[in-house]
Amino acid sequence: MLNIIWICFFFTAFAIALFKLVFLGDQQVFADLMAALFSLSKSAFEISLGLTGVLSLWLGIMRIGEKSGFILLLTKGLTPLFSRLMPDVPKDHPALGAIVMNIAANALGLDNAATPLGIKAMKELQSLNTTPEVASNAQILFLVINTSSVTLFPVTILTYRAQLGAANPSDVFIPILIATYMSTLAGLLAVAAMQKINLLDKTVLTYLGGFTLAIGSLLGYFAGLPQQQMLEQSAALSNLMLFSLVITFIGGAVYKGINAYDAFIEGAKEGFHTAISIFPYLIAMLVAIGVFRASGALDLIAGLMRDLVHWFAWDDRFVDGLPTALIKPFSGSGARAMMIDTMKTHGADSFAGRLSCIIQGSTETTFYVLAIYFGSVGIKRIRHAAGCGIIADFAGVVASVLITYWFFG
Numbered sequence: 001m002l003n004i005i006w007i008c009f010f011f012t013a014f015a016i017a018l019f020k021l022v023f024l025g026d027q028q029v030f031a032d033l034m035a036a037l038f039s040l041s042k043s044a045f046e047i048s049l050g051l052t053g054v055l056s057l058w059l060g061i062m063r064i065g066e067k068s069g070f071i072l073l074l075t076k077g078l079t080p081l082f083s084r085l086m087p088d089v090p091k092d093h094p095a096l097g098a099i100v101m102n103i104a105a106n107a108l109g110l111d112n113a114a115t116p117l118g119i120k121a122m123k124e125l126q127s128l129n130t131t132p133e134v135a136s137n138a139q140i141l142f143l144v145i146n147t148s149s150v151t152l153f154p155v156t157i158l159t160y161r162a163q164l165g166a167a168n169p170s171d172v173f174i175p176i177l178i179a180t181y182m183s184t185l186a187g188l189l190a191v192a193a194m195q196k197i198n199l200l201d202k203t204v205l206t207y208l209g210g211f212t213l214a215i216g217s218l219l220g221y222f223a224g225l226p227q228q229q230m231l232e233q234s235a236a237l238s239n240l241m242l243f244s245l246v247i248t249f250i251g252g253a254v255y256k257g258i259n260a261y262d263a264f265i266e267g268a269k270e271g272f273h274t275a276i277s278i279f280p281y282l283i284a285m286l287v288a289i290g291v292f293r294a295s296g297a298l299d300l301i302a303g304l305m306r307d308l309v310h311w312f313a314w315d316d317r318f319v320d321g322l323p324t325a326l327i328k329p330f331s332g333s334g335a336r337a338m339m340i341d342t343m344k345t346h347g348a349d350s351f352a353g354r355l356s357c358i359i360q361g362s363t364e365t366t367f368y369v370l371a372i373y374f375g376s377v378g379i380k381r382i383r384h385a386a387g388c389g390i391i392a393d394f395a396g397v398v399a400s401v402l403i404t405y406w407f408f409g
Contacts, residue, residue, distance in 0.1 A: 005367065005386070009288035013295035020296065032294040040290035044283035048275055055271035058116040061246055062101070063267025064260050066094055068252030081207040085197060086138040088128065095124035099142055104241075106146065106364075118146055118369070119274055119376045126377040134381040135374060137195050143373055143385050147364040148180070148187040148392035154361040160340060161357060166348035173222065175354075175403045176361035181212075182399035183363045187392030194384045274376055281375025285367060289330045298326050318401045320346055321355030325397045328359060329366040329390070336360065355404040362396030 017033055020026035078100055079091050089095055098121035106114045121142060129136045135143075154176050161169035192199050199205075225233065253260035292298070302323055309316045321342060328335040342356040366389040374382055 003380075006284060006288050009292040012297055013291040016295040016297050016300065029295065033291045036290035036294035037287050040286045041283050044279065044286045047286075048279040048282055052272055052275035055116040055119065055275045056268040057271070059120055059271035059274070060264035060266075060268035061249060062098065062117065062120055063270075064253050064258075064263045065101075065245075065249040066097065067258050067263045068249055068256055068260075070249055070252050078207075080203050084201050084204055086141060088136060089125070089138050090128075093124065093128070095121055095128070095138075098124055102146060114146075115372065116271065116274075118142075118373055119278075122373045122377050123274070126379075129377075132378060135379050135383050135385055139374075139379070140383060140385040140388065141191050141195065141197075143369060144187040144191050144388045144392060145184065146373070147366045147369050147389045148183040148396065156336075157339075157357050157361050160336075161343070161348050164340070164343045164348040164353075166343075166353075169348075171407075172354055172357045172361075175358045175400070175407050178403055179358050179362035179396055179399040183392045183396030186395030187388055190388040190391040191384075194388065278372060278376050281371045285371040286331075289367075292330075293327070298323065301326055315405075317351045318355055318404070320352035321359060321401075321404075322397075324356040325359045325393075325400075328363060329393050330368065332365040332368060335365070351404065351408060354408050355400060358400040358404055359397055362400050363393050366390065366393055 013033060017026075017029045020029045076092075079096060082089065082096055082099065083091055098117055102114055102117040102121050122139060125136065125139045125142060126132065129139065154173065157176070158169045158173065161172070189199070191197065199208075222233070250260050252258075253263065302319065305322060306316055306319045309319055324335050324338045324342060327338050339356040339360045343350075343353040346352040348354075366386070370382060370386060370389070374385075
């Protein structure tokens, strides 16, 4: 599947660029494509290089947590749920600990921590994979949950809104949580349908109900705070929880008489080698996305969408926020830049400005995560992972549009 997606990016970019050159007389378009190739290949190297330190740090911390027994303790509470969602993963397997930590980091909006933890989880799941080049059911479920993960504290989005002059930057907070919950639910339902997972199981329903109640409680607390206080408390809570986790792991190692330093070095070495292995996959995906964007394909899609909306005589205000949705599955930084551009062009408190923020917070970068996570373990056949991830993305975008009309229309 990745092979087909990758080839389509290049062929589509070439076809559109050739049309522009021959019929529109655009002499610059192929120069833009080549510039995208070189600049994105450089960016891929810089990202991989920057990821090395983060991977080494968090995989080192994870190794301390594993050896001190806290990862096992942390996963016991969620083992009944994951044993039903991922029946191929044995109870108390290290993969469950990494999965839980990744989900927690995503929920707290800690992207730098979430990526290495997610890669760690994927590598642990790969150790159970009997067909190493083909994604297992557990790997696909984890990836889809990851790409549509609930973000409880979208601090970055709220910060950008504040900087760009929003009267109440936090007014998109609740809409984002609703949208990201819908995308996660859609992704889970899609995977469950493909893998025949029983979501009506009492245990699964109990956990889902508990999570919903917990999210609702946090919503009730933070929604009642003034905007600045909410930003400060959510950021402080995120950092406090993460660093407390580090101290807890190290404290557990001291209590059990484990050499925490040696355990960290052992995990950090694994992080270094993992970062190197990611680079070829990362450069392949980034350059493909770059030429697709440079060719004007994304602009063409947005224009066709507006024409379709006009044909149905619908309100077309949401179209101005769609470029973020079109880029989001491919590039997190690109979508973030598009969100900022939309707020600058139309206003932070405009319909399109708010919509772009809600879309930005509704899902993760599906194809980027596919390339990074599956690339780190050498997966070549991704089966229904991309399809289910796209379903989650689509549900997040549709929910974002409807919720924006509901709250701000």
